[in-house]
Amino acid sequence: MHLTQETSERLSADLVRLVRTAKQLGHRVAADLYGDLPSYGWALLVPLEQHGPQRCSALASAAGIDVSVASRQVAALERAGYVERRPDPVDGRAALISLSTAGVGALAHTREVRSHWTLDALGDWTEEEARQFSAQLAKLADGLDRAARRPPARPAD
Numbered sequence: 001m002h003l004t005q006e007t008s009e010r011l012s013a014d015l016v017r018l019v020r021t022a023k024q025l026g027h028r029v030a031a032d033l034y035g036d037l038p039s040y041g042w043a044l045l046v047p048l049e050q051h052g053p054q055r056c057s058a059l060a061s062a063a064g065i066d067v068s069v070a071s072r073q074v075a076a077l078e079r080a081g082y083v084e085r086r087p088d089p090v091d092g093r094a095a096l097i098s099l100s101t102a103g104v105g106a107l108a109h110t111r112e113v114r115s116h117w118t119l120d121a122l123g124d125w126t127e128e129e130a131r132q133f134s135a136q137l138a139k140l141a142d143g144l145d146r147a148a149r150r151p152p153a154r155p156a157d
Contacts, residue, residue, distance in 0.1 A: 015140075025117075040073050041082060042110060045103050048083065053098040055088065082106055 003011070040063075047062035048054060054062075060070035074097055077083045082103035088094040099107075122130055 038073070038076060038080075041077055041103075041106065044070065044073055044077060045082060045099060045107055048097060048099040048103070049107060053086075053096040055094055056097060059097060077103070 043063040043065075044059050047059055051058075051062075056071050056074055057067050059074065060067040063070060065073075074083060074085075078085055078097075080102075082100055084098050084100050085095045086098070088096045125133075
C-alpha cells in the first residue's frame with residue numbers, strides 16, 4: 001500500500017502532536033499516574049506481570065534498554081518494594097526478578113488512572129469508534145515496531 005505524500009505528512013504531524021501531548025500530560029500528572037512508582041517502572045513491571053519471573057537481561061530486552069540501565073532500575077524498584085529477587089533455580093549465579101504485591105498494586109493504580117483519562121478523552125466517541133481506533137492504533141504500533149527494527153533508510157542523493 002502506498003500513501004500520498006500529503007497523507008503521510010499529515011499522519012506524521014498528527015502522530016508527533018499526539019506524542020507531544022501525551023508527554024506534556026504525563027509530566028503534569030506523573031504523581032497521580034504513578035504514585036510512588038518511578039515512571040520507568042511501568043516498562044519493567046508489565047513484562048513481569050505478563051510473563052512471570054525473569055532475569056534482568058530479559059527485562060532489559062522487553063523494555064528496549066541496556067542491561068546496565070535495567071539493573072539500576074530493577075535495584076531501585078527492589079528497594080521501593082515493587083519487585084523481589086531470588087536465585088534462578090537453573091543457574092544459581094543469576095537472579096530472577098518477580099513482581100511483588102506492591103508492584104501488582106502499582107500497576108492496578110496506574111491502569112485505573114489511565115482508564116479514567118481515556119474515558120474522559122473519548123467521552124463523545126461511540127463504542128464502535130473506540131474499537132476501530134484501537135485496532136488502527138495497534139496496527140500503527142506494530143508497523144512502527146517493524147520500522148524500528150529495520151536498518152535506517154539512507155536519503156536519496
